[in-house]
Amino acid sequence: MGMSMEKVEKRIVEFIRDYVRSANAEGVVLGVSGGVDSACVAFLCSKALGGENVLGLIMPEKGVTREEDVEDAIEVCKKAGIKYKIVEISDILQKFKGISSCDRDIALANLKPRIRMVLNYYYANCLNRIVAGTGNKSELMVGYFTKYGDGGCDFLPIGDLYKTEVFMLAEHLGVPERVIKKKPSAGLWVGQTDEDEMGISYKVLDAILKRIERGEIEKAIEEFGKDSVDKVRDMIARSEHKRSLPMAVSLRDLLD
Structure with a gap:
């Protein structure tokens, strides 16, 4: 390593x-x-x-x-x-x-x-x-x-x-x-810590994220349980707006 x-x-x-x-x-x-x-x-x-x-x-x-x-x-x-x-x-x-x-x-x-x-x-x-x-x-x-x-x-x-x-x-x-x-x-x-606030350790979080990134959802569930995997997937979905540029209404079809 x-x-x-x-x-x-x-x-x-x-x-x-x-x-x-x-x-x-x-x-x-x-x-x-x-x-x-x-x-x-x-x-x-x-x-x-x-x-x-x-x-x-x-x-x-x-x-x-x-x-x-x-x-x-x-x-x-x-x-x-x-x-x-x-x-x-x-x-x-x-x-x-x-x-x-x-x-x-x-x-x-x-x-x-x-x-x-x-x-x-x-x-x-x-x-x-x-x-x-x-x-x-x-x-x-x-x-x-x-x-x-x-x-x-x-x-x-x-x-x-x-x-x-x-x-x-x-x-x-x-x-x-x-x-x-x-x-x-x-x-x-x-007294704030990242792991307490997220409700998951970085060790487990990272392992689940790696499985998700590889598309290995079932393996993640086998290793860490459905509740933990669903929790992480929900965090990813709810924060999508943070990783995207601000949305604009599409109007070109009305104006051009």
């Missing part, structure tokens, strides 16, 4: 280099959370472009983001050799709360990654750079991301790697062990 990860690293690094060049950009900006996905992307972008051409934005929320996550994000940026900037988002969140009486928890939860997306693009525009996304294949397939939030980016370096494969790549790249071993979390509220 080590040799396989070397090939994966090489292909992604070449892709990043070519993509940034084709965009006539001078580098990339990415959000660095202290988690394994953004850590891998930070390391890969640094290898592709040089650390001086990569800016990691660390965007904590006061009272929600754990101090250890900020420390891990800083450590990742330092070890990857990239520049970083800490931008606290609580004041921005409060501005939104002040103009709306919305009390839906999901609205506030989705607002946080959308604020971070705006900050990523602000700095990217200022620096003539593009935004590197940190989403992995598992999350993209089941829609475990915020539309126009963490899903808002210009390209996805690890978008074809399942979460379990990201962990293997992280070990290969030399991502700090504490980052690799911590429970994955989007940091949307205190």
Whole structure:
């Protein structure tokens, strides 16, 4: 698997280099959370472009983001050799709360990654750079991301790697062990973890997704049960809109 990860690293690094060049950009900006996905992307972008051409934005929320996550994000940026900037988002969140009486928890939860997306693009525009996304294949397939939030980016370096494969790549790249071993979390509220929110472990999710992608539904049901497979298929179906461009009404037949 080590040799396989070397090939994966090489292909992604070449892709990043070519993509940034084709965009006539001078580098990339990415959000660095202290988690394994953004850590891998930070390391890969640094290898592709040089650390001086990569800016990691660390965007904590006061009272929600754990101090250890900020420390891990800083450590990742330092070890990857990239520049970083800490931008606290609580004041921005409060501005939104002040103009709306919305009390839906999901609205506030989705607002946080959308604020971070705006900050990523602000700095990217200022620096003539593009935004590197940190989403992995598992999350993209089941829609475990915020539309126009963490899903808002210009390209996805690890978008074809399942979460379990990201962990293997992280070990290969030399991502700090504490980052690799911590429970994955989007940091949307205190104590939140990805697996608890989805109701399924990444190990099982990835195994089911691989079967689905190969068209091996019956084998998936045999291995993991109909309820688990139906749950994953439902997640894929309900999140289809997140993976598509906005729909437009077809009118050409009436006008042309």
